[in-house]
Amino acid sequence: MNLKIGNVNIKGNLVLGPMAGVTDLPFRLLCKEQGADLIYTEMVSAKGISYNNKNTESLLLVEETERPVSLQLFGADPVILSETAKRIEDRNFDILDLNMGCPVPKVVNNKEGSALMTDPKLAGEIIHAVSTAIKKPFTVKIRKGFTEATSNAVEIAKIAEANGAAAIAVHGRTREQYYSGKADWSIIRAVKEAVSIPVIGNGDVITPEDAIRLVKETGCDGIMIARGARGNPWIFKHIKEYMETGVKPEKPQLEEAVEMMLRHARLSLQYKGEYIGIREMRKHVAWYTTGYPLAAKLRQQANFIESYEGLEELLQQYQETVRITGGAEE
Template sequence: MSLMIGNIKIDGNLVLGPMAGVTDLPFRLLCKEQGADLIYTEMVSAKGIQYNNKNTEKLLEVAEGERPVSLQLFGSDPYIMSETAKRIEDKNFDILDINMGCPVPKVVNNGEGSGLMKNPKLVGEIVHAVSSAIKKPLTVKIRKGFTESTTNAVEIAKIAEANGAAAVAVHGRTREQYYSGEADWKIIKAVKEAVSIPVIGNGDVITPESATALINETGCDAVMIARGARGNPWIFSQIKEYYQTGKIPKKPTPQEAVDMMLRHARMSIDYKGEYTGIREMRKHIAWYTTGYPLAAKLRNRVNEIESIEQLQELLFEYLKSIG
């Protein structure tokens, strides 16, 4: 089930979606190992790059082992977006993506992220300016619409295609919904039927069965998994196993989960230093332990850990407590 986005061949149809504060380099590498075929970075501010923001620079780092990678930019000024795209094109990524889906108020209130879906004319100008400025393929990630009554994913996808986009990812929720309620897969199907470029479906893929159902119901070319991968990088290998065997894979054992948490923590510390790395791991551990016995007790204590030794001790204690 390979996929072509512009001139980039993706050897499969499973995509790790962009999540601010989650899809950093260590997590992306773990998902790649588990079978993610295309990896998106956290979204990066075009203005932040223009102003040489130090934190922004870190977000542009891509490891050779995680490619192919889609680097996601956000912004609302066609000139700044195109100039930034030109400036970073020689970085180690394969595809450039424009974020038109982020629902966060501070982004939307600047007319960026999903705020762009209220302005189809500007969408066309941005996509045209950026696609004309670079040789790498350009894609866009959109939502169903800004509100239910202004659903316009089909219109925006057509505009993106007409202005040079090589693929479009569609999240089946409106901005109004944020991440609540159910994703509307019918809108993904409608977009797929309206454009000739690849369509990546996104929303409510949390199991191998839901990944298969999304493809069957919408005809989309690839499946994007975002929140379903939090604390569960195994989801990619599980989906592939389900594709091949038709059997639902078993949940990783507590020991396997602990091994993955410790590996993730060490990678995070190597990349960001112990102070930041271990603190950022706290939320990941809360996600990793969901659904395991006595996990609530573990999550209460995880916010106190400040070193890899403390984390190791806590997790080994946890394994003993569940026998």
């Protein structure tokens, strides 16, 4: 199933969701290669762009090969957001998105992210200001609500559509849940039934079966995979294979996982330099090795790697240990 957002035609409906500190350019390139149809960037501060913050520039870098890309902004000031949107519109992205889901205190305390769900009037003003300021499609990513008692995703979705949003992504958790508990997919269905713009479902898509079930239960137009892609860029390819054949693909062999980690590391070094790139790989190594034998010790050791050669050597030693022991604990 293809997704159409505004005037952007997307060949498929599998979406890599935005994750701060995760969906950077190296990781996005790998997910694109593995079958992600639409890619979201990490969220970027509209204020940071307007104040020419040097750290935001790298977040705005989009490669031609990863498109179509949705660039996600966060902020709470309609003027700053709309002016920022105009200023960056000619950059190499296809869709602009507003973060109304981030639960972290430093964002929420600035009335940004999921805090915008507590102020539907302001949310509407922002969406109207930005969608009328630019020609590219403008979308919104929300949660079920700020709290369970104030779940207002349907109200916000209607406001978003009325003010010019071209699509809406819905994470089936409240802000107070953060990432705990289960995502409530029924709220995604309720939003889908309430608006005519495309709805992207998000929350607890970890396996190909989850992806099929999400569409069946909610009728959503797009399937967003976020935490399910950490250490698992293959998930997009596996979902497509499962949809086509009905056969659940096998977890990648350890050798394939090691090869992907090293490619990921080389891309990180290419775009970020060795000092930052290799340190950022530490968490990715932990995610990639989840579920493989004897990985606990490797994850501890990965916290101390400081060079590409160090990572390569560590992974070679790990593979050798698994081969010799047959993956059995000593």
